[in-house]
Amino acid sequence: MHRTYSMRQSRAPTASQIQNPPPPASSTKSGRLFGSSSLGHAFRKNTAGAFGPDLAKKLSQLVKMEKNLMRSMELVGKERMEVAHQLSVWGEGCDDDVSDVTDKLGVLIYEIGELEDQFVDRYDQYRVTIKSIRNIEASVQPSRDRKQKITDQIAQLKYKEPNSPKIVVLEQELVRAEAESLVAEAQLSNITREKLKAAFSYQFDAIREHSEKLAIIAGFGKHLLELIDDTPVTPGETRTAYDGYENSKAIIQDCENALTNWVHDNAAVKSKISQRTRTLSQRRKAKAEGHDLADQDEPLQGDRDSWVNADQHGDYQDEEEADEEPTEERGREAVAS
Template sequence: MHRTYSMRQSRAPTASQIQNPPPPSSSTKAGRFFGRSNIGHRFRTGAAGAFGPDLAKKLSQLVKMEKNVMRSMELVGRERMEVAQQLSLWGEGCDDDVSDVTDKLGVLIYEIGELEDQFVDRYDQYRVTIKSIRNIEASVQPSRDRKQKITDQIAQLKYKEPNSPKIVVLEQELVRAEAESLVAEAQLSNITREKLKAAFTYQFDALREHSEKLAIIAGFGKHLLELVDDTPVTPGETRNAYDGYEASKAIIQDCEDALTNWVEQNAAVKPKLSTRARTLSQRRHQNPRQPGEGVDLASQDQPMEGHRETGLWIPASQHAGYEDEDEEEEVVSESHAANGEVRGREGEREEAA
């Protein structure tokens, strides 16, 4: 019997891909120093933030951790495809009904692996956008350092030479440095909010599509199981001949059509705010400057297809300024990674206490 491992030989763009074109292949899928293994995970996490400006260290570590997540998802997707093929090969030697159903189940599981591979590419949109915030943070650090350096020089001169003429010059430089710092900090604040919303919209849209399509596959997979005759037989009794070949093909075709035609507007799961949450979000929307109020979530599910035109989506290859550290830490020793300072907010609170 011919065994199939993929749902369709030629893949035309789905309705979702036409509405929201797929992004470039994930930047984590190429240029690996350690190949496809997980040996670099601890290196990346431990060494994240060891290089570069202090202001960008925490976000650098987040970017590295997300890279670990993406590579783990890649591994899961590949191994799921291999599992699908092995399931189909095992069923080939079973009875007709089990053989046919396991073949079709292998098709569905293989499709899950391919969906996970596509999910990684969309997830990388989120990671790259977060990385752009890190790059902006790194560009702001020099203005902070310059202002702090001038402040320290003034304090030192006032202590050693209170009447030094250099104090006046340094104070003028400090005024200019503070002005530059104010501009940089304002840009950082604005861009951080813009990119944060764009990044997590990418992630949640990708999660939503991925989860809905997994649910579709699971539903059709259960329909396939109904074709297996699990009625107990006595020794020597013969089961009825299997006649579900056309039905199994029709189920696979229906599943393919459901996946192809899925769009976000027809999503089955739609989050609904409680009355209290909606009231608070609307009040916050009407009075944006009042502290302590909720946040307007009414438009959280709007599609992001316009972000390519507005420039919110930036390919990894076009980032300028702060260089990507994702490859640098691959060669850091494991002992350095184990001894690196990785401290969360709890540790900072304990020290403050």
């Protein structure tokens, strides 16, 4: 009768979830063509960026590797929940104190599995934001290619037909192409900085919350262990009857309250920079104020809607989207290759 209490009975939103609503479920949790096996991991990593524009290949590789990482974390979370259940099953046949404590430890370990599953969803916010930079890189590639193509045509005509009237026309086109490319490169620079800061803010916030909550669970787990009487007994001696059921339940409730009330503002671990770092930061800020470039990298607002999405270019295929939403035909092609 003592093996019924669990944190899973309470599903009310935590203070952290109220302050920062949870994101949708991670895109890695569905639409798997190759499953979660090592074969699928290797295939995604090796084919990342193979068919995309040169400018976006390196970031495509990173996005694929992050997907592999997230699927591994997801698997760890599920297996941790299974471990928690098995620990409770094993402890059920032990002495009263061991039975009660292992059951409550199973509750804590199961909670860790739940936190890891939530961490994957938070981490996906980082990956999707990084992925948006890759899409912008892919949309800039055509302007680079057009400028290079015109430059090559001019060089070829100057070599074969120095007096060709087409040279003047191509040079005018080159001026327009360079202007378009200049705008595209500037917008790429602006958006890259904006999205990079946002992406890693998502990741570090998720890591911080996850780590602090793990530390909370570990601390209360140590309190549970104190309920086990590990005093050696001689053969035939009887241990004192266990009376810690209410105590173990109170420890679990305290742990639940600590997890529920945790918010970023009350985080226990604070990152404090040294005086030297603070001085260097102040010097850099003072230098920047001497040459104000604040307006140079303004985030894109109205003009952003005029961009052509990467997947609308004929030469570009988002291989990741193909992986996330497989069809029977694509599956047959993958097996055949």
